[in-house]
Amino acid sequence: MGMAVAAPDLEPVPPFSPSPRYRAWLRANILPYALISPSVLVIAGILAFPLGMLVWLSLQHYGLRELIHHAGDWVGLDNYRAILVDPLFHQVIVRSLLFTFACVALTVVLSTLIALLLLKVRSAVRILVMSSLVFVWATPVIVSVDIWQWMFDYEFGVINYLLTQLHLGNFIHHNWFDNPVQGLGVLVVVVVWGAIPFVTITVFAGLLQVPNEVIDAAKVDGASAWHTFWYVTAPLLKPIFLIVTCLSTIWDFGVFNQIYVMLNQRPSSDYFTIAIYSYRESFGVTQYGLGAAIAVLMVLVLVFVTFFYVRETVKVAEIA
Amino acid sequence: MKLTRTWLSVVTVAVAVIATACGGSTGTTTNPADQTGTLTVWLMNGSAPQSVIDSVNADFNAKYPKVTVKVEIQQWGDIGTKLDTAFGGSNPPDVIELGNTLVAKYAAADALENISGKKSSFDNSNTWLQSLTDSCTVNSKLYCVPYYAGSRAIIYRKDFFTAANVQVPTSMDDLLTVGQKLMTAHSSDPNFSALYFPGKYWYAALPFVWDFGGNIATQSGDKWQGSLNADGSQQGLVKLQSLVDALSRADKTGDEAKQDAAFAQGHIAMIIANGWEVGVITDPKAGNPALKDKLGAFPIPSHNSGQTAPVFLGGSDLAVAARSKHIDLANAWIGMLTGQKHMTDMATVGGVIPNTTSLLGLGTGLNQVFFGAAKNSRFVPNSKNWASVENANVLPDMLVKIFTKQQTIPEATGSASSRITSILNGGG
Numbered sequence: 001m002g003m004a005v006a007a008p009d010l011e012p013v014p015p016f017s018p019s020p021r022y023r024a025w026l027r028a029n030i031l032p033y034a035l036i037s038p039s040v041l042v043i044a045g046i047l048a049f050p051l052g053m054l055v056w057l058s059l060q061h062y063g064l065r066e067l068i069h070h071a072g073d074w075v076g077l078d079n080y081r082a083i084l085v086d087p088l089f090h091q092v093i094v095r096s097l098l099f100t101f102a103c104v105a106l107t108v109v110l111s112t113l114i115a116l117l118l119l120k121v122r123s124a125v126r127i128l129v130m131s132s133l134v135f136v137w138a139t140p141v142i143v144s145v146d147i148w149q150w151m152f153d154y155e156f157g158v159i160n161y162l163l164t165q166l167h168l169g170n171f172i173h174h175n176w177f178d179n180p181v182q183g184l185g186v187l188v189v190v191v192v193w194g195a196i197p198f199v200t201i202t203v204f205a206g207l208l209q210v211p212n213e214v215i216d217a218a219k220v221d222g223a224s225a226w227h228t229f230w231y232v233t234a235p236l237l238k239p240i241f242l243i244v245t246c247l248s249t250i251w252d253f254g255v256f257n258q259i260y261v262m263l264n265q266r267p268s269s270d271y272f273t274i275a276i277y278s279y280r281e282s283f284g285v286t287q288y289g290l291g292a293a294i295a296v297l298m299v300l301v302l303v304f305v306t307f308f309y310v311r312e313t314v315k316v317a318e319i320a
Numbered sequence: 321m322k323l324t325r326t327w328l329s330v331v332t333v334a335v336a337v338i339a340t341a342c343g344g345s346t347g348t349t350t351n352p353a354d355q356t357g358t359l360t361v362w363l364m365n366g367s368a369p370q371s372v373i374d375s376v377n378a379d380f381n382a383k384y385p386k387v388t389v390k391v392e393i394q395q396w397g398d399i400g401t402k403l404d405t406a407f408g409g410s411n412p413p414d415v416i417e418l419g420n421t422l423v424a425k426y427a428a429a430d431a432l433e434n435i436s437g438k439k440s441s442f443d444n445s446n447t448w449l450q451s452l453t454d455s456c457t458v459n460s461k462l463y464c465v466p467y468y469a470g471s472r473a474i475i476y477r478k479d480f481f482t483a484a485n486v487q488v489p490t491s492m493d494d495l496l497t498v499g500q501k502l503m504t505a506h507s508s509d510p511n512f513s514a515l516y517f518p519g520k521y522w523y524a525a526l527p528f529v530w531d532f533g534g535n536i537a538t539q540s541g542d543k544w545q546g547s548l549n550a551d552g553s554q555q556g557l558v559k560l561q562s563l564v565d566a567l568s569r570a571d572k573t574g575d576e577a578k579q580d581a582a583f584a585q586g587h588i589a590m591i592i593a594n595g596w597e598v599g600v601i602t603d604p605k606a607g608n609p610a611l612k613d614k615l616g617a618f619p620i621p622s623h624n625s626g627q628t629a630p631v632f633l634g635g636s637d638l639a640v641a642a643r644s645k646h647i648d649l650a651n652a653w654i655g656m657l658t659g660q661k662h663m664t665d666m667a668t669v670g671g672v673i674p675n676t677t678s679l680l681g682l683g684t685g686l687n688q689v690f691f692g693a694a695k696n697s698r699f700v701p702n703s704k705n706w707a708s709v710e711n712a713n714v715l716p717d718m719l720v721k722i723f724t725k726q727q728t729i730p731e732a733t734g735s736a737s738s739r740i741t742s743i744l745n746g747g748g
Contacts, residue, residue, distance in 0.1 A: 065428070068430055070408075154571035155570075156578075175571055268713065269717065283400065284400070
């Protein structure tokens with residue numbers, strides 16, 4: 001670069017030297033790409049390569065023998081065909097989508113309510129609530145799910161004991177996982193509990209950015225609390241809601257740990273979400289090709305589901 | 321010149337002497353004392369007491385002083401996944417303890433070293449427990465050395481039996497009658513189970529299936545056929561369900577992992593358990609040591625009065641990874657752990673059933689009952705695909721459907737049988 005700047009002082013423009021206009025074009029069009037290319041390469045290596053391997057694996061018959069010999073049999077789309085006709089897969093997809101919807105909706109609504117509450121309380125209470133949230137967030141999932149499992153335990157669980165003591169019915173030896181609908185309800189509680197801290201803190205941070213004047217103006221105009229929230233605060237927080245909803249959808253759709261640990265690593269097929277189903281086919285039945293195909297389909301469904309959020313987020317970003 | 325010639329002859333003689341000295345060793349070119357390297361051993365949690373491992377390593381290092389032995393203890397929970405990845409990698413552990421139902425899967429995938437030619441070099445190989453030897457044999461080749469076995473019997477509270485004035489049952493019907501008397505005697509305790517039976521406990525359900533002549537699957541030629549829906553199997557499950565309905569308040573969707581903790585709490589008269597579970601029940605930390613003198617054991621009775629039901633013979637084998645870089649060392653280490661000296665320790669200190677019938681007499685006290693039960697034992701279908709049946713939870717799911725009455729016995733056994741047929745024959 002120093003050479004290029006110094007050169008014109010010494011002699012007329014050499015025939016092979018790029019013209020200033022060309023250099024300007026170069027700077028505008030190539031330089032940004034050159035600067036971003038190292039990180040793109042790293043991201044491609046970290047994200048695209050495994051994803052590519054996954055797709056490649058999903059087109060092969062890959063069992064234990066193939067794993068040990070490091071060579072699979074190419075079967076084209078056979079794995080996908082096998083999955084798409086499997087009635088279990090259809091149940092799993094529907095179950096995963098409903099489960100995700102319930103978790104995301106509850107997470108966002110409850111987190112927003114807690115965030116709004118945090119605005120109103122004294123600072124001591126706010127610190128207390130915030131630190132509890134961070135504490136929940138900092139607890140490793142496996143540890144917290146283990147504790148939840150004991151709380152909902154059939155014999156020794158404190159939930160059954162408390163519900164019975166509170167005379168809400170006879171819950172001695174009540175089995176929460178006997179009926180899959182009830183069992184999945186418990187799992188929704190566990191997932192939402194773990195998801196609330198992040199969303200609450202994010203929404204609360206957003207609420208702090210809402211200018212007081214706007215709220216005051218709405219009050220002066222006679223808007224009720226609900227109207228103020230719905231017509232003033234919520235639209236201002238739209239980008240934040242989009243991001244947390246999108247992230248929650250991605251996380252909850254791929255939920256694995258909570259279900260797997262809660263059901264003693266042996267969930268029955270009534271509790272299969274797509275991640276569990278993929279794991280079961282890969283590692284349980286040692287059909288890595290089939291498991292990979294399920295994972296690829298999971299990514300595709302997720303892309304489809306989150307497309308709307310991502311598009312809206314991009315729109316919001318462009319307006320800003 | 322002259323000096324060189326003398327020197328040469330000295331070297332020649334020396335080489336000849338060394339060659340003669342080494343000629344006696346079995347195939348290895350180096351002296352055991354000169355062998356180097358690190359031998360990695362994977363043992364399962366709870367298999368050998370630390371004192372036995374230490375003693376094996378001491379004996380091994382006396383013979384191979386320059387070899388480092390690294391014993392790594394693995395957990396049962398996710399062992400399937402861990403083994404798959406370890407065998408798939410280029411540097412698997414050298415010695416691996418495998419649950420006896422898992423050997424066929426890895427042997428068929430070429431993950432294990434064929435040791436058929438070395439069988440006679442292991443102690444007691446003529447008297448190895450038959451069903452463990454069977455679990456090591458795939459396509460008439462030997463892929464592992466039997467390590468130890470576990471078979472289940474009923475652990476019971478002697479004080480409860482005395483208080484209710486009942487005797488040890490001698491048939492399945494008698495078991496129901498005795499259980500009902502115990503239930504009546506404890507009718508004021510809403511948590512009481514005369515026979516505590518968690519719904520997913522398939523190891524304990526198999527004796528009922530086998531006792532009535534049923535089976536999990538039968539083989540003809542290369543083809544497997546699931547047979548849990550056969551008459552005998554269904555009769556056994558009907559009998560089991562009547563016992564569970566009348567005598568058990570255990571979680572119908574739970575597994576047996578917590579049964580010892582539950583038993584120690586004092587609301588249970590009988591559980592179907594392994595011999596080592598006595599130690600868990602009376603453990604000062606996890607259990608209740610006060611129960612020590614109140615425990616008894618008896619074999620699961622048959623429906624034919626006076627006989628016992630066949631039990632599932634669980635257990636472990638020791639195999640060498642085909643990709644191991646120290647195959648001879650690995651075999652030598654296995655030979656020491658499974659040899660007469662350390663098997664005696666495993667039986668007396670570890671309380672497990674040793675790998676040879678010649679040592680079954682070492683069972684004393686309650687252990688005698690469990691050692692005896694091993695003599696009337698059966699095994700799961702010995703197929704490379706059996707591990708997939710286990711991992712797909714076919715049997716636990718079937719039992720849960722039956723006990724929770726979501727399905728009738730013909731329905732549940734019908735769908736489980738077709739699933740087993742499909743998986744054992746290589747389908748998903």
